[in-house]
Amino acid sequence: MPHSFCCHSRFALLSWLTALAFLLPLALAIAETEVKIGISSQNVYLGETFVFQISVSGDSEPEAPAFPKTADFQVESLAPQRNQSTSISIINGRMTNTSVNETIFRYNLTATRTGTLRIPPIPVKVGGRVTHTQAVPVHVMAPEKMDDMALEVAVSSPECYVGQPVTVTWKWFIGRNVLNYRFSLPLLTEKDFSFPAHTPNLDPARRRDYRKIPLSSGDELIGILEQATRNGVPVSCLTFSLPMLPMQAGTVTFPASTVTFSVEDASRARRSRRQSLFDGFFDQTPTRTMTIAAPALSLNVKDLPAEGKPKNFSGIVGPCRVEVSASPRQVSVGDPIILTVHVSGPEYVDNLRIPALSECPELSRDFRVSGEEPGVVESNRKVFQCTLRAVDAQVKAIPALRVPFFNPASGHYEEALSEPISLEVEEVRTVTALDAQGLPTALPSNSGSKLETVTEGIAHNYGGDILLVDQRAGLATWPKTPWKIAFCLAWPCIYLLALGAVAWHRHRCADPGAIAAQRAAGKCLAALKRIQPDDASGPDLTLAALTDFLAAKLRRPPAAAQSFQDVQAPLAAAGIAPAELERLEKLFAGCEASRYAGATPDDLKQIPLEAAAIVKAINRAF
Template identity: 85%
Template sequence: KSVPFDWVRSFSIFAMPHFCRHSRFVLLSWLTAFAFFLPLARTIAEPGVKVGVSSNNVYLGETFVFQISVSGDDEPETPVFPKTADFQVEFLGPQRNKSSSFTIINGRMTNTSVNETKLNYNLTATRTGTLNIPSIPVKVGGRVFRTQAIPIHVMEPEKMDDMALEVAVSSPECYVGQPVTVTWKWFIGRRVLNYRFNLPLLAEKNFSFPAYTPDIDPARRRNYQRIPLPSGDELIGVLEQATRNGVPVTCLTFSLPMIPMQAGAFTFPVSTVTFAIEDTNRARRSRRQFPFDSFFEQTPTRTMTTAAPDLTLNVKDLPAEGKPKNFSGIVGPCRVEVSASPRQISVGDPIILTVQVSGPEYLDNLRIPALSECPELSRDFRVSGEEPGVVKNNHKVFQCTLRAVDAQVKAIPALRIPFFNPTSGCYEEALSEPIALEVEEVHTVTALDAQGLPTAFSSNSGSKLKTVAEGIAHNYGGDILLVDQRAGLATWTKTPWKIAFCLAWPCLYLLALGAVAWHRRRGADPGAIAAQRAAGKCLAALKRIQPDDANGPDLTLAALTDFLAAKLRRPPAAAQSFQEVKAPLADAGIEPAVLERLEKLFAGCEASRYAGATPDDLKQIPLEAAAIVKTINRAF
């Protein structure tokens, strides 16, 4: 008996195993590919965090750059640098870098994209040894990434016979609140290309540094140097010629006043200066080159650091014996002057009392005792409106309001301001002069006084106004009193002097208006006239420089800075370095090549102060400056 062939069953028996094996193979292939590409996809999607330092080997007190680089589209939050005693930390802010570039090599185009945020820090090592920059958490896109720790090897500063840094105080011992002067001296015996001071003393909380500006000698204006600090502030130093260990050197000196706030023996933190000097081992230059190469060619350098020796200051506390109850902290002899206005008053009228205190050199933090608690004043006056005081010239002015409480008051008594005298070591008082017053009794005005009635008048009805039946009396006059005073254009010809008189005033007004307009137009922009004449003055000054004059570079730099200050319409003090004029000149359209020549000229003139200049350089520097001046003048 034949049985019909079942195709469906046959397919199920023979084909299904093959189909299942193929499906398992495909599924396994997809899972393998997914597992392989998933980490790569996450790597592309996730931001990357990298760290780096400008140098792993630094000197004690040397400042170096620590950078955190975050790649990706998300903006990272500003990380918090962990507290550490090994480094002084200064955050320089974020720097966004987003760029794209194309390169074609042998017909093949390559696209390179950069999208990153750089977080820069200035770190200064505070001790020697191997220090670690700790791991820092960085939050990006809601996720926290931690940087890796970086070891830093900190070495002792090198000692050089011709380079040294010294620090001194005006007195090794003082009282709390007594100002002393701290002076730094940097002895320079070789060519220095750039420098950076690190003065951790200025960050000490036990000392206060009042505002201070040294006296500038106009005759030595070129010898003053601006000294930038890591905090962004600037100090003013002066360059002088000195002798150290029998060798002539250049000395950069600058000072600051300091007021101790607490008693104790304090050792100043180490002050350092980091600078670059010429590396003679790597320098390969020929003296047969163009004379300007010694100034404008890039010189191989190496970074050095010099530290100042340790210095101790003994600060004594103010004695408790004999200390007045109203002592306000004034240290040093002082004088008190008092004035009052007005002096002829009635009881209760306000009197403006002005107290001027002088004597201490630094008056910003000076305070006087509360005048409302002064028994001499509170007995006869009500004191109000006390002010914290304002510094004017060499004294500090305090004001308050007094009101006499009695007509028997005859004068404002002498004020006593206690102070501590460091010379005698005891407390003293500054006494003012009394001020005479004329105080009148206050009279009470009644309704009867206002009506002009005797006080004894008992009627309370007062006087009443009455209506006059005749009304107001008018003034009358007849037509005969009127005089014919008709006037018109027809009458002008009879009196030509009137026409001249009337026309003279408009003419005078127009002349005056024209003169004022011309004067205002000329004086509205005085800098324009100076800018027009700047090039001629500069070129004339450069032409007067003799080829064998050793001061030629300084004279060239002086003429050049005056020219740039006039052209940029800035004060001369704001055009003393290339960095101060670089951005304004670039905004004015000066080409980068000209700016590069100008930078080299500045560097060459500055370098001549330390290393001197060859005879060929003395001839070429004014010529190069004249060429640059002509080029810049044509651009304006």
């Protein structure tokens, strides 16, 4: 018992140590993992972007936390940052090597309303466990109203048509020293508006006045800084503009544009507890972050009128001009002609489209149109190309193209016309064998004009008996022409008959003995019939015919059927009745006796008859 107790306790100890060896690293790993959060500011202005970060240390590859959806903040995830640090410490001669993996997940948050908002707890999955961060309160203040700082937004026209470009201009009046700034322009992400690519005209002479406008999205615009007066006070004014195309009709209120900036704040000077030797030298100037918003602005976007809209209207708003060019202009029928269409007029041509040229009736009547391209912008115009192929030699010109557009000034649809382009189209010449041989295709004629066929009119009637031949054919007529059905059925029947005949013939040829056996009775009876009643050799002939019959019937050579003893056993085995065998034996004996002792006339007469009867009986039994 003590032995078993010791065994048990040793086993238990080993088990615990093993478990500990496996679980300890896990425990250490869990213990080493740490999740921290950070926020750049808990007091922000409406529209101001601040940074929220989650730092995960310990796990080398943590999953990116999913920021829960919230209506209080616009969230922009930034690329995670990974830090790895290694430190070596030597204490009392013992060296310790420590390495730390840290991953920082950062988010740009922008509050969407004022008040005390809450960043919700965020689940972070680390090392197989899910940890939730703390909820963080954020105080969102309304943008400040300042007399010397203001942001204004204006549109070039209070109302416009769908697709008609307008210019949106932002003006920031700056009355104090601004250290850095960032604009938030949610209008640029509205899907009801399109902002075409725009490069402002820069005056090199005023290059010092231009400023970069950083946006909260990370893009940059270019603005110009000028001096202005506001409420009688001289201020600086930073101005920038963008062209905009409204895509939907209706009265639209622009979302508020804001600018967040930092200014010096002397009232919040920092005091350190210990005076530094370099007191005041390295001290930073305290700053304060402020945000101002532009007043609300609305735009009335009118839909294009349905009345008078051409069927091929492609959405061009604003007067436009169409110029076309074609190359080559001397072609054969079917040769490609590159048609280039230049459309200019609208201020912004990026999204400009023209009606499909392949559906233009003037073009499709005389040409096959292919290879239409979406168009390329070249300076102030858009260039479209397609390939035309003349359908016949009667084509003399590329007709004028009609491009409809809507004129906002007049409120009506108008058309831009291009100039027609003259062409020379030749017939396609058929290459013949004479061309291949290098011979002239036509012999020189010595008389005037070429004989041409008149294509108008119909050819002559047919006459005679050919009109009275019924030419109907096909499966529907077969019931009325039975010989066709019989013809089709006859062949398979003939084939089947032939197949049967061939099979029978082959079967017979495979066993010649059987054929001889079948024919033996007929042969024998014929031979017996030929014997004359008074023929002295009748018994011999009878015996010979009989032995041949028996040899063939028993499938033996003739020499093996010469006597009754030769055939008795096989005949009995074949089922011949004993009475018939007895008769056969007597016949054999009679024939032998007649050979040597002569035969009476009665015997000469009876022997063949008896033999015939026996042959028939044996044949029946076989």
